[in-house]
Amino acid sequence: MPEPAIEFREVTFRRPGRSPILDRFSLTVESGEVLVLVGRSGAGKTTILKLVNRLLSPDAGAVLVEGRDTREWEPIRLRRRVGYVLQDVGLFPHMTIADNVAVVPRLEQWPPDRAAARVDELLELVGLPPPQFATRWPDELSGGQRQRVGVARALAVDPPVLLMDEPFGALDPLTRAELHGEFRRIQGRVRKSVIIVSHDMGEAFALADRLGVVESGQLVACDRPAAIAESKDPRVRRLLDAMPAVPRGEEER
Amino acid sequence: MRALLTFWLSHRTELMALLGQHVVLVVIATAVAAAIGVPLGVFAARRPRLAAPLMATASVVQTVPSLAMFGFLLPVPFIGGVGARAALVVLILYGVLPIVRTTISGLRAIDPSIREAGVAMGMTPRELLRQVELPMALPSIVAGVRVAAVVGVGSATIAAAIGAGGLGEYIFRGLSMVDTTVILAGAIPAAALALAVDGALLWLERQLSARRRSRSRRATLTAAAALVAVVLLTSGVAARRTGGTIVVGSKNFTEQIVLGELLAQIIERDAGLPVDRRLNLGGTIICDRALLTGDIDVYVEYTGTALTAVFHQPVNTDPTAVFAAVRDLYARTGRTLLPPLGFNNTFAILVRGADARARGLKTIDDVARETPRWRAGFGYEFVERPDGYPGLAKTYGLRFENPPRVMDLTLSYRALAAGQVDLIAGDATAGLIKGLDLFQLEDNRRYFPPYDAAAVARADTLLRYPSVRAAIERLAGRITADDMRAMNYAADAEHRDPREIARQFLDTLPAK
Numbered sequence: 202m203p204e205p206a207i208e209f210r211e212v213t214f215r216r217p218g219r220s221p222i223l224d225r226f227s228l229t230v231e232s233g234e235v236l237v238l239v240g241r242s243g244a245g246k247t248t249i250l251k252l253v254n255r256l257l258s259p260d261a262g263a264v265l266v267e268g269r270d271t272r273e274w275e276p277i278r279l280r281r282r283v284g285y286v287l288q289d290v291g292l293f294p295h296m297t298i299a300d301n302v303a304v305v306p307r308l309e310q311w312p313p314d315r316a317a318a319r320v321d322e323l324l325e326l327v328g329l330p331p332p333q334f335a336t337r338w339p340d341e342l343s344g345g346q347r348q349r350v351g352v353a354r355a356l357a358v359d360p361p362v363l364l365m366d367e368p369f370g371a372l373d374p375l376t377r378a379e380l381h382g383e384f385r386r387i388q389g390r391v392r393k394s395v396i397i398v399s400h401d402m403g404e405a406f407a408l409a410d411r412l413g414v415v416e417s418g419q420l421v422a423c424d425r426p427a428a429i430a431e432s433k434d435p436r437v438r439r440l441l442d443a444m445p446a447v448p449r450g451e452e453e454r
Numbered sequence: 455m456r457a458l459l460t461f462w463l464s465h466r467t468e469l470m471a472l473l474g475q476h477v478v479l480v481v482i483a484t485a486v487a488a489a490i491g492v493p494l495g496v497f498a499a500r501r502p503r504l505a506a507p508l509m510a511t512a513s514v515v516q517t518v519p520s521l522a523m524f525g526f527l528l529p530v531p532f533i534g535g536v537g538a539r540a541a542l543v544v545l546i547l548y549g550v551l552p553i554v555r556t557t558i559s560g561l562r563a564i565d566p567s568i569r570e571a572g573v574a575m576g577m578t579p580r581e582l583l584r585q586v587e588l589p590m591a592l593p594s595i596v597a598g599v600r601v602a603a604v605v606g607v608g609s610a611t612i613a614a615a616i617g618a619g620g621l622g623e624y625i626f627r628g629l630s631m632v633d634t635t636v637i638l639a640g641a642i643p644a645a646a647l648a649l650a651v652d653g654a655l656l657w658l659e660r661q662l663s664a665r666r667r668s669r670s671r672r673a674t675l676t677a678a679a680a681l682v683a684v685v686l687l688t689s690g691v692a693a694r695r696t697g698g699t700i701v702v703g704s705k706n707f708t709e710q711i712v713l714g715e716l717l718a719q720i721i722e723r724d725a726g727l728p729v730d731r732r733l734n735l736g737g738t739i740i741c742d743r744a745l746l747t748g749d750i751d752v753y754v755e756y757t758g759t760a761l762t763a764v765f766h767q768p769v770n771t772d773p774t775a776v777f778a779a780v781r782d783l784y785a786r787t788g789r790t791l792l793p794p795l796g797f798n799n800t801f802a803i804l805v806r807g808a809d810a811r812a813r814g815l816k817t818i819d820d821v822a823r824e825t826p827r828w829r830a831g832f833g834y835e836f837v838e839r840p841d842g843y844p845g846l847a848k849t850y851g852l853r854f855e856n857p858p859r860v861m862d863l864t865l866s867y868r869a870l871a872a873g874q875v876d877l878i879a880g881d882a883t884a885g886l887i888k889g890l891d892l893f894q895l896e897d898n899r900r901y902f903p904p905y906d907a908a909a910v911a912r913a914d915t916l917l918r919y920p921s922v923r924a925a926i927e928r929l930a931g932r933i934t935a936d937d938m939r940a941m942n943y944a945a946d947a948e949h950r951d952p953r954e955i956a957r958q959f960l961d962t963l964p965a966k
Contacts, residue, residue, distance in 0.1 A: 277577075280573070280575060281575070285571075305575050
């Protein structure tokens with residue numbers, strides 16, 4: 202069995218003077234798998250992602266990426282190997298779509314024609330035809346289109362690990378379902394090790410290979426979606442009961 | 455209104471030169487202020503605790519009236535004193551604040567999630583600054599530069615007070631002449647320039663705020679830079695003279711105007727060429743620039759002034775060495791320094807003629823025996839400057855009964871004559887030396903740097919008209935300090951026409 206892509210070992214993280222956000226939190230993401238973490242707002246989901254690319258460092262325990270402690274990684278190298286799709290996308294408003302996607306290739310000093318070819322490839326992949334979108338500006342795009350650009354940007358230098366923070370949170374249900382399908386299609390081709398955090402159980406069922414439930418800084422359940430759906434744990438049931446209906450995304454799997 | 459137009463038409467080359475100086479002052483000051491203000495703003499934006507005191511300091515600087523600021527800087531070595539350099543320092547100080555302020559606010563306005571996106575993508579702090587933060591803050595920074603430039607256009611008018619040139623020359627000249635036309639001749643173009651600068655930078659700001667590819671943004675900046683270059687070039691070209699006559703210039707004090715008349719009349723007499731008189735041109739820098747651009751062909755400069763004020767070389771007290779050095783420096787810039795006229799307009803240590811005769815005083819060494827029982831009175835400048843009183847006292851071992859009294863230079867001549875003080879430092883060619891029967895002691899230890907008067911001319915003019923050179927050289931060594939004092943006295947005390955004074959002097963020269 203290959204080593205896990207990401208591993209949290211008994212990780213504790215706290216803001217000074219407050220109760221811990223993560224309390225001896227452990228988690229494993231296998232290579233090529235999509236793990237969706239679900240929990241209420243404030244359960245520490247974003248913190249988990251930021252610990253992976255070392256925007257934050259654990260107070261106790263260790264986070265391992267590709268078998269190496271994040272504190273041993275050179276942070277710049279680590280971050281360029283970990284694609285990150287932010288909650289509110291965070292596209293650079295002063296750059297065109299193509300320039301936004303090409304940010305990390307430029308940082309890595311790719312030759313311009315190689316970067317340009319990669320941008321075209323990625324925009325095709327996320328369903329934004331380059332002739333139509335490459336030279337446009339972020340504020341000329343709809344929310345769903347911006348999310349796609351965010352995904353393309355995170356994938357630009359083909360990082361083995363992808364982190365997605367509520368990537369489809371701000372979208373209307375139709376666009377959302379459409380993007381869920383797109384995501385499964387893209388993941389089928391690129392096979393990344395992915396952590397997605399979401400507060401929406403429906404989204405989790407639509408996207409996850411495995412599904413984790415985070416509460417009070419701990420992982421209270423983590424299993425295949427079907428097993429989670431059967432769970433008797435009251436903390437899991439509360440989230441399941443809040444779900445409006447069986448999401449359509451699930452059938453697509 | 456008609457008077458104003460006439461003034462502009464008749465002074466158009468000078469107007470263009472002053473406008474050019476003004477623009478150059480503001481452009482350089484604003485560029486330097488941006489070069490200081492933007493990094494300072496970046497620094498402060500990252501350290502909020504430092505930002506507040508920094509802004510407070512900058513605001514205090516901003517509230518100091520510019521004339522007072524020039525005054526504060528006068529005695530400061532290197533950056534202070536008189537001239538374009540001190541003016542630049544003041545303009546830069548004023549320009550930094552708005553640029554720092556807008557840089558900070560531009561950086562703070564950036565959405566934290568965008569900054570976080572940059573960090574998460576593996577940007578180093580430097581990459582984040584250059585690729586994300588500065589480009590996003592650029593419109594705001596340009597807004598600050600715009601404020602700095604407009605403030606600069608205004609403050610630069612005050613810079614004329616310390617001899618930095620610019621359109622303020624007319625304003626101050628007009629104020630001293632109590633001539634509204636001359637004041638307006640400077641004030642109106644300055645206001646127009648402020649509006650033009652404001653408009654141009656506002657346009658640039660709008661261009662940058664509007665979405666543009668980074669490439670076309672660069673094009674916008676390039677276009678703006680090219681525009682500035684074109685303005686500078688055209689102002690230089692417009693200042694170039696067209697006619698075929700010889701143009702004689704002078705600075706703006708009596709002796710210079712008399713010397714200008716002397717040059718003009720001897721060229722008219724000997725070379726038979728028509729002469730255009732551009733006398734009373736303002737300070738050294740204006741005359742030098744006018745000569746360089748070809749607005750004038752010749753004027754009289756002093757070797758010590760040329761060495762320090764024009765070419766920024768260290769002081770030297772050997773007259774031959776100074777003359778040779780200045781002649782070489784002029785030659786390298788297409789100008790020819792002609793032989794000295796004869797007198798040295800340096801500092802003069804003066805005593806009453808009666809005392810000198812009664813005690814047989816000839817040199818400063820002679821007077822050093824007497825001074826422990828004497829009182830001295832010096833102008834403020836002489837007490838302070840390094841080649842003034844402190845060095846003099848050391849060189850000659852001068853001691854006085856009391857510390858020297860500091861007084862207005864012009865008053866000190868009267869104070870000496872009236873017996874309130876016994877020794878002063880004046881100008882060697884001051885007309886009052888003759889009028890009040892004062893005596894100049896010889897600087898036998900050569901403490902004071904030489905200020906030998908000599909005509910400096912454009913080399914190409916002298917090549918084209920060899921007769922002009924011959925005419926001016928006929929004055930070489932002919933004007934003694936006594937001659938110059940007499941002519942200054944005739945103009946200042948007797949209110950005689952410099953033209954008449956010059957004619958009389960030339961009549962006494964031996965025929966060629």
